[in-house]
Amino acid sequence: MSAAHGRTSHCVYVLRLADSNLVLAQRLGELIGHAPALEEDLGLANTALDLLGQARLLLTHAGKLEGRGRSEDDLAFLREEGEFLNATLVEQPNGDFGDTLARQFLFDAWQVELYERLAASGDPQLAAIAAKALKESRYHLRFSANWVVRLGDGTAESHERVQASLERLWPHTVELFDADAIDREMLAAGIGADLTAVRAGWQRRVDDTLAEATLARPADRPWRWYGKRGQHGEHLGRLLSQMQALHRAHPGARW
């Protein structure tokens, strides 16, 4: 397991969750001050803040599970691209507002389903984080689903744009539900979520919203490059080089 770097499955499992939150918060952070309307700017910033908060809790937890004394900042700023285990969905660039909101919606629906289950995790720390995060994610989903409906059932232009966003992003949802050895091990240990059930719940939510938005669900296609295994496209490297530059330029400094 090259992605595991000697960590336990438990640690890797938590790190995957942490990284997806962190990378998406970073993407949304790029947008603050640039949204299509002032109120949307504040709304997206709220989501970004929630996700960053979740990432920090999860990274701290992962650091403890790793047992090498690494803090949230060590994990966020000092790991290399291939060590990041976020889903590739969240590293996709913000694109236009349709891309941003479609990405957010697909992610939020997944996260709500996931957290509903992780709130009952046998890892009490993870369960507590999930229970808190679930409330936040439910609001994120309300916000993003409403926007998908407005764009889908808005003008001809917005419909076309957001349909294209969905088509582009869809392949990146494959890994969210494809259980690998770590997911299976964590499920068996009573720590992780059952991804088959997560998928069923996600599809129901996605189908309902897409129907209301008069959008078509893109066709499923196989996709084999999984961020959770450390297989990323070209976007993540640039995102990290920006995020990590200052921290790395001053080794050991306090801020």
Add this chain to the structure above:
Amino acid sequence: MDTATLEARFQARIDADERIEPKDWMPDAYRKALIRQMSQHAHSEIVGMLPEGNWITRAPTLKRKAILMAKVQDEGGHGAYLYSATETLGITRETLIEELLSGAAKYSSIFNYPTPTWADIGAIGWLVDGAAIMNQIPLCRCSYGPYARAMVRICKEESFHQRQGFDILLQLSRGTEAQRAMAQGALDRWWWPSLMMFGPPDADSKHSAQSMRWKVKRFSNDELRQRFIEFTVPQAQFLGLAVPQGEIDWNEFHEVLKGHGPCNHERLAARRRAHESGRWVREAALAYAGKQRDRERDQHREAV
């Protein structure tokens, strides 16, 4: 009632420290002056998101990233409160934003300066927000009710901004040599522009006298500037930073005001880009709401 009587009555209310509310009679000039000042203030908050937003993606720790995100978001919130208060004067936000984007409206010149280092984020919080608070606290008692109420809300949130800025510099001042140099560089860059935030010297300030009479301004530019210096110099000493010596260069002030500052072009271009690239989104949302209304009406018809 003739205008002279109305105006006399209006001034009497102001002199008695009464608040003027949106539907009350007010002189046209008062309304115009408020629209100018309040919208300028709102625009400053929105444009002010940009120089600090420049460091959200690069903040050196996750805690700092969260604080900065919340802070920049607050500036957006303050812009929202102020546009909302300005709209009570009978002008739409759409019009105000068009005036900003066309270059017809002004915003605070301070945001036309760049933030090349992380320490600039500290200096903005400490000095720029500090100067803003000093300007704004008297406005919590200004004569126009909606403006005063918006300012109360803003001032409550603003003191966190100033403290987080000072805290950034405090950490840097206790850090490595490179970090201390970064902090000094930021103070050198932001000191004079911060002092200019209080506006031209009293002798050259063209709107001041009337604004004082209307109680939309309660202290003179020079009074506030002096008080700011008295507060901040000891704080700089505590940080172990040297306050720049010399005089305010008013030529620079006027140049930046005229649009020739280091970032005037980028700031407006960024706002225009956000506005233009968001147009299809705003239109889609309106179109959707229109369709929903039609559908509800049709359903209602079927029901009766």
Add this chain to the structure above:
Amino acid sequence: MTTSRDWPLYEVFIRARGGLDHKHVGSIHAVDARMAMEHARDVYTRRQEGVSIWVVRSSEIVASDPAEADAFFEPARDKVYRHPTFYDIPDEVKTL
């Protein structure tokens, strides 16, 4: 197509805690009530300022006219007997 491309204005009222009235806090722009609710939440409750939100289209609010303020509100002014402080009660009389 539409006369104005600006989103309509909504007034926002927030209940700070259970037991308190909703209080006017400002306005936001939104295309419909649902969006108005989200915008009110995102703009006006970033620091736990509320437990309940009302939004209403600004154009739906009917306000009294300041020109009629005298006719509306002056008549109540001289009815001092409606206030408990109008009555002098001897100190010996308790719990009244």
